Amino acid sequence: MTESEMRLLEQYIDGMLPEGDIVRLREFLKESSEARAMLRSLATVDFGLQDIASCNTVSDVTVSGEGIDSPNSVRPQRTRAAADSSVAGWKRVALVMTSIASVTAVGLLGLLAVEWWSGDESTRDRDSLTASEVRLAEVRYSHGATLRVQQPMNEEHDQNAISTGMRLSRGTYSLGNGFVELDFFGGAVLAVEGPAEIELISQREARLFYGRVTVEAGDAQTSFLLHTPVGEVLDIGTRYGVYVQQDGVTETHVFEGLVDIQPTEAREAARRVTAESAIKLTTSGIAEVLPVSESAFPQPTRRIANLLLNSDFELGTELQVGEAEVGRWGGDICRVVGEHYGIRPFSGDGMLLFQSTGRGSDGRASPTAASQLSQWIDVTPFRSAIAEGRVRVKLRARFNRVAGDEKTDSQFTINLESFGVAPDEARRLLKSHPQMPRSRASCSLLSDSKPESWEDIETSLTLPPGTQCLQAEVLAFENVLNDQDDVSEFDGHFADHLQFELIVEPAGSEVSMNHQ
Amino acid sequence: MTNDDETTDRDLFVRLLMRHDRAIRSYLRALLPTANDVDEVMQEVSVVAWRKFGELDEPDNFRQWVCVIARYEVLMHRRKNARDRIRLGEELELLIADEGVQELAMRERQLEFLERCLEQLPPDRKQLALRVYATEEPMKTIAEQLGRTPEALYKLMSRLRRSLLECVERSVAEAGQS
Numbered sequence: 150m151t152e153s154e155m156r157l158l159e160q161y162i163d164g165m166l167p168e169g170d171i172v173r174l175r176e177f178l179k180e181s182s183e184a185r186a187m188l189r190s191l192a193t194v195d196f197g198l199q200d201i202a203s204c205n206t207v208s209d210v211t212v213s214g215e216g217i218d219s220p221n222s223v224r225p226q227r228t229r230a231a232a233d234s235s236v237a238g239w240k241r242v243a244l245v246m247t248s249i250a251s252v253t254a255v256g257l258l259g260l261l262a263v264e265w266w267s268g269d270e271s272t273r274d275r276d277s278l279t280a281s282e283v284r285l286a287e288v289r290y291s292h293g294a295t296l297r298v299q300q301p302m303n304e305e306h307d308q309n310a311i312s313t314g315m316r317l318s319r320g321t322y323s324l325g326n327g328f329v330e331l332d333f334f335g336g337a338v339l340a341v342e343g344p345a346e347i348e349l350i351s352q353r354e355a356r357l358f359y360g361r362v363t364v365e366a367g368d369a370q371t372s373f374l375l376h377t378p379v380g381e382v383l384d385i386g387t388r389y390g391v392y393v394q395q396d397g398v399t400e401t402h403v404f405e406g407l408v409d410i411q412p413t414e415a416r417e418a419a420r421r422v423t424a425e426s427a428i429k430l431t432t433s434g435i436a437e438v439l440p441v442s443e444s445a446f447p448q449p450t451r452r453i454a455n456l457l458l459n460s461d462f463e464l465g466t467e468l469q470v471g472e473a474e475v476g477r478w479g480g481d482i483c484r485v486v487g488e489h490y491g492i493r494p495f496s497g498d499g500m501l502l503f504q505s506t507g508r509g510s511d512g513r514a515s516p517t518a519a520s521q522l523s524q525w526i527d528v529t530p531f532r533s534a535i536a537e538g539r540v541r542v543k544l545r546a547r548f549n550r551v552a553g554d555e556k557t558d559s560q561f562t563i564n565l566e567s568f569g570v571a572p573d574e575a576r577r578l579l580k581s582h583p584q585m586p587r588s589r590a591s592c593s594l595l596s597d598s599k600p601e602s603w604e605d606i607e608t609s610l611t612l613p614p615g616t617q618c619l620q621a622e623v624l625a626f627e628n629v630l631n632d633q634d635d636v637s638e639f640d641g642h643f644a645d646h647l648q649f650e651l652i653v654e655p656a657g658s659e660v661s662m663n664h665q
Numbered sequence: 666m667t668n669d670d671e672t673t674d675r676d677l678f679v680r681l682l683m684r685h686d687r688a689i690r691s692y693l694r695a696l697l698p699t700a701n702d703v704d705e706v707m708q709e710v711s712v713v714a715w716r717k718f719g720e721l722d723e724p725d726n727f728r729q730w731v732c733v734i735a736r737y738e739v740l741m742h743r744r745k746n747a748r749d750r751i752r753l754g755e756e757l758e759l760l761i762a763d764e765g766v767q768e769l770a771m772r773e774r775q776l777e778f779l780e781r782c783l784e785q786l787p788p789d790r791k792q793l794a795l796r797v798y799a800t801e802e803p804m805k806t807i808a809e810q811l812g813r814t815p816e817a818l819y820k821l822m823s824r825l826r827r828s829l830l831e832c833v834e835r836s837v838a839e840a841g842q843s
Contacts, residue, residue: 193694
């Protein structure tokens with residue numbers, strides 16, 4: 150096969166075949182069985198890579214003599230991606246290395262500064278760094294944005310191009326157009342939509358001269374102070390939008406939680422704005438109540454992690470034999486146990502023990518029998534973002550088992566399935582005839598025989614438009630020996646510390662959309 | 666059929682479908698232009714396969730049986746989207762599909778080896794391949810983010826995929842000999 154023929158096949162698989170080449174491709178495929186086989190081979194690799202990319206085996210966590218490392222001790226608290234799991238350890242090594250070596254590379258010093266300052270305040274040696282070396286925030290996402298430093302504190306950033314991963318130090322930045330998401334190292338996330346001008350003051354503080362910003366502060370520990378021409382906006386664990394017009398008139402829209410606005414004029418009393426309300430303030434202190442409008446502001450990435458309940462399987466967690474529900478685990482016979490067969494929970498005081506593949510009345514042996522437990526998740530509150538294809542979900546689980554022997558089953562699987570009906574309707578339909586999922590992501594693990602370590606897998610799924618609910622499922626398969634005992638078919642197979650995260654991807658405001 | 670029978674059948678069906686899901690989707694991928702089309706057709710295939718599950722006499726034949734259903738559903742999908750400009754034509758698509766059914770076991774084996782072959786790539790190449798496939802962003806955007814031209818990235822991905830294909834083919838052949 151020639152290179153140009155091979156390229157035709159690749160372009161077809163990639164959906165990049167020029168329309169004018171389709172006749173040539175047809176003739177080639179009709180004539181050559183080798184070409185048809187190659188097309189199927191390329192399709193296999195293409196599908197396989199996509200499948201692997203959606204499923205990650207994350208890591209092993211070793212149980213030490215002192216007990217199991219808590220998840221937070223081995224991972225950064227703000228999980229960005231599975232690949233970040235080694236950041237904390239790397240950071241420690243970098244700090245030690247740089248403290249004993251003479252650092253001459255400015256880039257490395259900058260990197261050290263970021264990592265150093267993103268740590269605990271009490272451990273910082275502020276005198277060792279100048280303000281220009283301290284990075285305050287990282288560009289996590291940008292769309293059509295150009296950024297210019299108005300008062301350059303560091304030549305590195307005196308440029309128009311902006312890219313994901315760029316770290317910004319103190320200074321005033323002017324955003325011409327587009328949209329950027331800034332991940333402040335103090336914990337807040339700001340979505341800034343151009344045209345805007347903003348000064349980054351510290352890891353927890355900024356000044357908006359004009360433009361539209363949405364602040365996602367998370368919780369009280371990551372509160373953020375935003376200066377505006379009319380006063381200071383201090384959040385109290387919340388999400389809010391601020392729009393500063395060129396004349397300084399400022400709108401504050403609170404979507405969740407509440408904020409306090411301390412007017413610049415000392416004689417004015419502080420104003421508290423609660424969730425789902427908005428206020429417009431002029432520089433002379435005249436206030437006007439407005440209807441809240443979330444769509445008028447850029448939407449930063451949102452990460453919601455509390456939708457899967459009892460996912461750590463602590464002692465006392467109820468498991469239903471039979472149907473799962475929203476917020477309740479259900480499925481085959483499983484139990485929540487403490488330390489069992491010498492295996493200790495990955496975290497907390499409990500873990501899930503898989504026991505049986507059947508529900509008690511299964512007299513038929515299945516070639517792929519599995520013990521499965523699932524829980525439904527209602528995603529209707531995110532329907533508008535789902536309709537725009539901006540919602541991804543991730544499921545991560547830890548597994549362990551007894552060492553056993555060559556007959557010990559080894560396969561664990563996690564599934565995420567999306568459905569286009571409400572959870573109750575999906576459950577009803579599943580009872581009568583399977584309503585097949587709109588989409589599914591799955592990840593399997595052939596576990597090792599090392600009970601001293603937990604293994605970790607993750608899968609993710611972009612929710613198709615129309616999705617109303619999800620089923621998160623965890624399974625242990627009888628992939629080696631399909632026992633017929635319907636009470637205890639597994640030798641000691643465990644799951645623990647499931648983590649479900651729903652991620653709403655960022656988007657510009659309706660205002661910006663209307664101008665495009 | 667009692668409720669218990671139906672529950673048992675449903676569980677068996679779902680488990681068989683999960684077991685062969687990757688091979689079936691890989692089979693569909695050669696017949697459809699995008700991964701989204703694969704998802705859409707797979708949903709129809711699942712529904713039809715469940716409706717006809719009683720007609721399957723032997724679970725061991727499940728994979729091949731579903732692919733026959735899939736072949737028909739691909740044609741229906743293609744007819745529904747008849748305006749697609751890049752089409753091979755029904756006759757050719759059926760030929761590719763029928764030959765593909767004969768290769769299902771081999772393709773399943775290739776998919777099993779793919780992850781191992783991916784591990785043999787240099788770490789930066791492996792990360793690049795996963796990055797390109799993990800996102801729905803167009804190649805052009807990813808190329809910009811990586812500071813490469815789209816053409817350079819496309820060529821690199823082409824080399825990576827060919828190298829992975831050689832590796833899985835070699836691995837399956839070696840496994841067959843041992």
